[in-house]
Amino acid sequence: xxxxDERIDTLKKMWDSGLTATQIAxxxxxxxxxxxxxxxxxxxxxxxPSPVKSNEAKAAAAEAKxxxxxxxxxxxxxxxxxxxxxxxxxxxxxxxxxxxxIAAAPVVVDDEDEDEDDDxxxxxxxxxxxxxxxxxRSVGPGGFLRQNPGEQSAPITPxxxxxxxxxxxxxxxxGKTSLLDLNDRICKWPLGHPGEPDFHFCGDKVNPGFPYxxxxxxxxxxxxxxxxxxxxxxxMPFGGPRVR
DNA sequence: CCCTGATTCGC
DNA sequence: GCGAATCAGG
Numbered sequence: 001x002x003x004x005d006e007r008i009d010t011l012k013k014m015w016d017s018g019l020t021a022t023q024i025a026x027x028x029x030x031x032x033x034x035x036x037x038x039x040x041x042x043x044x045x046x047x048x049p050s051p052v053k054s055n056e057a058k059a060a061a062a063e064a065k066x067x068x069x070x071x072x073x074x075x076x077x078x079x080x081x082x083x084x085x086x087x088x089x090x091x092x093x094x095x096x097x098x099x100x101x102i103a104a105a106p107v108v109v110d111d112e113d114e115d116e117d118d119d120x121x122x123x124x125x126x127x128x129x130x131x132x133x134x135x136x137r138s139v140g141p142g143g144f145l146r147q148n149p150g151e152q153s154a155p156i157t158p159x160x161x162x163x164x165x166x167x168x169x170x171x172x173x174x175g176k177t178s179l180l181d182l183n184d185r186i187c188k189w190p191l192g193h194p195g196e197p198d199f200h201f202c203g204d205k206v207n208p209g210f211p212y213x214x215x216x217x218x219x220x221x222x223x224x225x226x227x228x229x230x231x232x233x234x235x236m237p238f239g240g241p242r243v244r
Numbered sequence: 245c246c247c248t249g250a251t252t253c254g255c
Numbered sequence: 256g257c258g259a260a261t262c263a264g265g
Contacts, residue, residue, distance in 0.1 A: 031258085036259055037249060038250095039257080040249095041249095041250075048249075
């Protein structure tokens with residue numbers, strides 16, 4: 001199997017979406033996770049929280065000036081520590097599916113509605129900011145705690161009215177959220193298959209602390225319920241396994 | 245042990 | 256350029 005443009009595109013998108021190399025390899029098929037990682041690095045997709053990468057930033061800082069002749073254990077690359085901490089860069093996006101980080105809490109699923117229109121928690125909030133009352137939260141379909149509207153953002157944040165999706169390289173995804181639009185604040189739930197012309201991401205505002213909006217968090221993080229009458233089709237990111 | 249990503253190095 | 260082998264942290 002070779003790295004066609006489409007496969008490379010899929011790799012980029014999935015890698016940027018925070019999926020693991022193993023998952024990407026499965027989706028692509030015909031390649032090992034090592035191949036995926038190797039390719040990702042060759043593409044310059046580096047970064048991403050890695051378990052075995054803790055120094056470099058620390059080493060560079062700690063060894064910035066010590067008098068003794070710098071031993072330089074390893075061949076220092078031309079670019080001395082790209083300083084990746086230029087931005088806040090808060091939550092690394094966890095992989096959806098496979099080991100949901102949320103423990104299956106035995107909660108009552110209050111809304112069985114289909115997604116999309118239930119983003120508002122059934123909690124009424126006063127228009128006036130009174131004394132900090134005990135925080136009331138509703139529990140999402142998956143057992144995750146929803147954020148109340150007041151917690152969604154800083155109370156006094158001017159919230160600059162920025163276009164979420166400025167310009168699109170292609171007409172097919174005009175108005176859609178492409179990979180280029182992904183950031184820490186918008187839902188990364190993929191719609192369609194990578195490589196296809198209309199592939200895009202949800203693009204809604206994320207449920208703070210999660211990579212997805214509230215609606216898609218409900219899909220991504222599902223509590224283990226009695227198998228009784230659970231929806232048969234568990235929606236999966238990237239439209240599920242590609243039918244080949 | 246399992247998982248992860250990073251790196252090396254022969255091809 | 257590719258990816259198996261290897262390394263190393265969680």
